[in-house]
Amino acid sequence: MTTVSIVYHSGYGHTEKVAEAVGAGVKDAGATLHMIKVGADGKIADAEWELLNASDAIIFGAPTYMGSVSGPFKMFMDSTSRVWMSREWKDKLAGGFSNSLSMSGDKLTTLFQMAILASQQGMIWVSQAELNTSTSEPGKSGDAASINRIGSYLGLMTQADNVAPQDSPNSGDLKTAEMFGKRMVTAAKRWAA
Amino acid sequence: MTTVSIVYHSGYGHTEKVAEAVGAGVKDAGATLHMIKVGADGKIADAEWELLNASDAIIFGAPTYMGSVSGPFKMFMDSTSRVWMSREWKDKLAGGFSNSLSMSGDKLTTLFQMAILASQQGMIWVSQAELNTSTSEPGKSGDAASINRIGSYLGLMTQADNVAPQDSPNSGDLKTAEMFGKRMVTAAKRWAA
Amino acid sequence: MTTVSIVYHSGYGHTEKVAEAVGAGVKDAGATLHMIKVGADGKIADAEWELLNASDAIIFGAPTYMGSVSGPFKMFMDSTSRVWMSREWKDKLAGGFSNSLSMSGDKLTTLFQMAILASQQGMIWVSQAELNTSTSEPGKSGDAASINRIGSYLGLMTQADNVAPQDSPNSGDLKTAEMFGKRMVTAAKRWAA
Amino acid sequence: MTTVSIVYHSGYGHTEKVAEAVGAGVKDAGATLHMIKVGADGKIADAEWELLNASDAIIFGAPTYMGSVSGPFKMFMDSTSRVWMSREWKDKLAGGFSNSLSMSGDKLTTLFQMAILASQQGMIWVSQAELNTSTSEPGKSGDAASINRIGSYLGLMTQADNVAPQDSPNSGDLKTAEMFGKRMVTAAKRWAA
Secondary structure (H helix, E strand, C coil): CCEEEEEECCCCCHHHHHHHHHHHHHHHCCCEEEEEECCCCCCCCHHHHHHHHCCCEEEEEEEEECCEECHHHHHHHHHCHHHHCCCCCCCCEEEEEEEECCCCCCHHHHHHHHHHHHHHCCCEEECCCCCCCCCCCCCCCCCCCCCCCCCCCCCEEEECCCCCHHHCCCHHHHHHHHHHHHHHHHHHHHHHC | CCEEEEEECCCCCHHHHHHHHHHHHHHHCCCEEEEEECCCCCCCCHHHHHHHHCCCEEEEEEEEECCEECHHHHHHHHHCHHHHCCCCCCCCEEEEEEEECCCCCCHHHHHHHHHHHHHHCCCEEECCCCCCCCCCCCCCCCCCCCCCCCCCCCCEEEECCCCCHHHCCCHHHHHHHHHHHHHHHHHHHHHHC | CCEEEEEECCCCCHHHHHHHHHHHHHHHCCCEEEEEECCCCCCCCHHHHHHHHCCCEEEEEEEEECCEECHHHHHHHHHCHHHHCCCCCCCCEEEEEEEECCCCCCHHHHHHHHHHHHHHCCCEEECCCCCCCCCCCCCCCCCCCCCCCCCCCCCEEEECCCCCCCCCCCHHHHHHHHHHHHHHHHHHHHHHC | CCEEEEEECCCCCHHHHHHHHHHHHHHHCCCEEEEEECCCCCCCCHHHHHHHHCCCEEEEEEEEECCEECHHHHHHHHHCHHHHCCCCCCCCEEEEEEEECCCCCCHHHHHHHHHHHHHHCCCEEECCCCCCCCCCCCCCCCCCCCCCCCCCCCCEEEECCCCCHHHCCCHHHHHHHHHHHHHHHHHHHHHHC
């Protein structure tokens, strides 16, 4: 059985909503899913470390704050030094996503940090492979139903307005998140074969 | 007299339109402006090298192709090694902008490359300081009249649809470009004082 | 009087030693220096926020952990959102440095994060402008007395072995740090004129 | 039969020497190897495009010039837009390496650009997973026989002195390159299974 873990931090609920959409894609593709939420102190439970160590793929998720990965998630990233020397995550698959208030909001810095972390752990990085489906009519770029409307490939980027998570990110972003979860499972199954 | 040069590459005219808007801001702020267009072979004329060497500030501009600075502009960047050893650009001001078809389109990689080039040349990097003025109503993020609608700070990001340059990028992006040109002049005057 | 603050995190003392060398350069160049150490919880005192707000230039310093800025320093970076809306740091000068165990150790990610933070705050980024003075004899690259032996320009990079801070980083790295501190003062005086 | 292509640019022969070491690892691990050299104009032959399209894994290699990927290699990267729409490289494995004169020399920017390109093409990125084997005695970091002496993980970094390619990069860097080639084959075999 393919096992995928999503380890994420969410400050106001928007990143959690994206994490849930990625998770829905993971389950829909027939994998076992572990949702692991990083606390405001950057910590996860010992049992959750075991779940990560036993996963075929780990998806990292965090909001972008002040232009890079949120502080609590960085505290978590630092704590993965416990598996660095043991190389326990070596050759696992990895992927990442980030949400912020604006379109770019420098989310690429966050994805870059996640890819670097994965590389330091010896992991294999799975890109976001869906093309942007926005029409090219003026003013239509980034419309609500677009897949990959922001145009991100190293990982998944979503954008949330300053409203409650039930209203944002939009349906296209959440659909892209779901497709990203499925892609990770497809890759994990192929990698495990 | 404060002198600002904009050295840019443009494949289809959209980046040139942005360069012209930045240039309008530069002139409006009372500086001498040099517009220097990099050819498809990455070259500029000898006289243009002299203009760059005599400038108080240099603004780099290029489209983002396949996730980083366009090839012709990178050829130009490499050719600045001629001023690297002489340190002729040391302590000049620098800034950068990039345009692409999608919102992110990994334009941050391009700005990052430009900031790294400027740093290797010992230059001082001027950020894009305007906040995003999009409303936070759902679906309004990134509307056409927004200043800094993409949410970029290391430099200026604009987005152009796949239509003729007269129709895209939109008015908000061009206004942001103009403000960026003015900011560069304000900084150059203060730096020269 | 020109005022420069160094706000830094140090886990084992090596980054603190670099911060002190940068600080020595700042004082030697005739500026008022504030050394502000970020706690393991990412916090600084209220009075220290006032010192930062009153500085002409702010130098960010942190170790690179797992390929990007240390968690505690990222917690501090997030907390600068309190000055983001007020734009209190707009047009101040900024610079950065990072230390880690290996030569690259992905320290460029950390400097990149710092430059992005500075840009979001509307600051002006001062590069590390000293060229690498290593000889080009085989095996001599990165020898102990070299200035900028690692070859870093966006900011200052130093490397510390896994020994006590009194023995590492080496003299060349510390000398480079001192020169970086002086450069920041020279820039701040010119900017304030 | 597993097929791996190394597509690279080399200005003075040092990057080519690294490419050959990576290639030796690829062959030693039992894969078919294609060495494809990008010209100064950024071009490769039509038959070479076919070889790339038929490969299980593609390794990108280039020197770092002025802080990011060499101009000719960027011209090549831009020309991969011909396979972007067709998604011919989607789900292939990718990896990258860069060489420069100094230890960092901002080579991480080059690796980052390569990982972004691979992601835009929908590829899966294979990290450099060997830990740095330098001793932690003061002054021994980065000694000539070290594996991964520079401490790079997103891809392979090597450093060459300003001497003929037969004398530099050193044996440790070339050994690391060979191990990187082997790792790519191991991953490609597993991925193809």
